[in-house]
Amino acid sequence: MHLTLHLTARCNFRCRYCYQTQHTGGDRSWETARSAVDLAVDLCRRENTDQSVGIVFFGGEPLLRRDLIGRTVLYCRQVSQRSGQLFHFKVTTNGSLLDESFLRDDPTSEIFTALSHDGIAPAHDAHRVDAAGRPTFDRLESTIDLLLRYKPYSPVLLVTTPQTVRYYAASVRYLFDRGFRYLICSLNYGAEWPRAALRELEAQYRELAVWYERQTLREEKFYFSPFETKISSHIFPGSCRRERCELGRRQISVAPSGRLFPCVQFVDDRPGAEFAIGDVVHGLDEARREALYRENAAEKLSCASCAIRERCNHYCGCLNRQATGSMQTVSPVLCAHERISLAAADRVAERLFRRRCGMFIQKQYDELFPLVSLAEDRSAPG
Numbered sequence: 550m551h552l553t554l555h556l557t558a559r560c561n562f563r564c565r566y567c568y569q570t571q572h573t574g575g576d577r578s579w580e581t582a583r584s585a586v587d588l589a590v591d592l593c594r595r596e597n598t599d600q601s602v603g604i605v606f607f608g609g610e611p612l613l614r615r616d617l618i619g620r621t622v623l624y625c626r627q628v629s630q631r632s633g634q635l636f637h638f639k640v641t642t643n644g645s646l647l648d649e650s651f652l653r654d655d656p657t658s659e660i661f662t663a664l665s666h667d668g669i670a671p672a673h674d675a676h677r678v679d680a681a682g683r684p685t686f687d688r689l690e691s692t693i694d695l696l697l698r699y700k701p702y703s704p705v706l707l708v709t710t711p712q713t714v715r716y717y718a719a720s721v722r723y724l725f726d727r728g729f730r731y732l733i734c735s736l737n738y739g740a741e742w743p744r745a746a747l748r749e750l751e752a753q754y755r756e757l758a759v760w761y762e763r764q765t766l767r768e769e770k771f772y773f774s775p776f777e778t779k780i781s782s783h784i785f786p787g788s789c790r791r792e793r794c795e796l797g798r799r800q801i802s803v804a805p806s807g808r809l810f811p812c813v814q815f816v817d818d819r820p821g822a823e824f825a826i827g828d829v830v831h832g833l834d835e836a837r838r839e840a841l842y843r844e845n846a847a848e849k850l851s852c853a854s855c856a857i858r859e860r861c862n863h864y865c866g867c868l869n870r871q872a873t874g875s876m877q878t879v880s881p882v883l884c885a886h887e888r889i890s891l892a893a894a895d896r897v898a899e900r901l902f903r904r905r906c907g908m909f910i911q912k913q914y915d916e917l918f919p920l921v922s923l924a925e926d927r928s929a930p931g
Contacts, residue, residue: 584829612646652699668720704731754893779894782860814867
């Protein structure tokens with residue numbers, strides 16, 4: 550069970566592709582946060598699962614509510630001592646408020662921290678500006694060093710748009726060279742992508758395939774999400790379907806008011822919100838939760854005859870709604886991206902497999918590789 554706590558609508562950035570239109574107010578109270586944690590523990594008990602509860606701190610910019618983050622972590626420890634329930638924590642931040650004490654000191658030091666960053670300066674500054682419209686690339690250079698010094702396995706989240714697609718490969722290489730080894734990359738699917746931009750995207754993936762092959766042959770340990778998920782979907786058929794978010798079954802988003810939603814893209818604190826599935830006081834509306842899950846799980850008519858549907862991300866209701874306004878309508882941009890990235894990933898995987906590249910085979914076929922790799926890194930000198 551993953552619980553996403555929307556701590557505030559406030560943000561000190563004004564990223565031009567952000568799907569949130571409100572950047573003020575919407576702060577969560579401590580009572581609502583505490584009730585949300587209690588609800589998650591109760592759900593785990595009722596659903597007879599002993600899994601850890603993942604608490605995701607979300608915004609706006611979540612570090613604007615640093616006080617509430619720390620208090621929530623401490624409360625979860627108290628709950629764990631009483632009930633034995635385990636917790637783990639994650640925050641995704643724009644990095645502007647990240648400092649050494651957050652990464653070093655108790656209780657926030659145990660939080661898995663991800664950074665949103667769009668790569669080289671022309672790509673990052675095209676969209677990721679502050680509230681005054683000023684670029685933010687330069688001020689994050691020292692933040693990257695600080696984050697990776699304390700948390701070397703932190704992921705970076707990169708968004709590519711039609712305006713920045715020509716920088717995609719260079720941005721991935723830049724973030725890799727800066728020290729990130731977990732690169733989570735996506736498109737702005739809600740934007741208009743002209744044919745010229747999609748052709749450039751295809752060229753960028755060809756360039757990234759060369760980079761991916763070179764780094765793998767050098768036995769670098771890294772995760773590049775567009776290729777890893779596609780390669781896995783070939784080696785382990787059905788893995789895409791198994792790993793889907795399942796819209797409200799394994800992840801619930803809690804609005805600042807305490808109302809519950811099936812995922813982050815659906816949060817809407819206005820009266821009569823269409824996708825609300827309960828609140829932290831009265832609990833889940835199980836009938837509504839199940840109905841939304843089934844609606845999203847139904848095969849999309851436009852995808853029923855597609856040869857790659859089992860390896861495709863078309864099932865993501867959040868992404869579909871962001872791009873088209875409907876869970877059941879898949880964006881043509883998504884279709885184009887899936888075909889382009891899958892072809893590039895398959896070609897590079899075939900080349901690496903034919904060369905019997907040891908790093909590639911371990912990484913893709915050995916399910917214990919992440920744990921073994923972590924143990925090797927921690928035992929390495931220095």
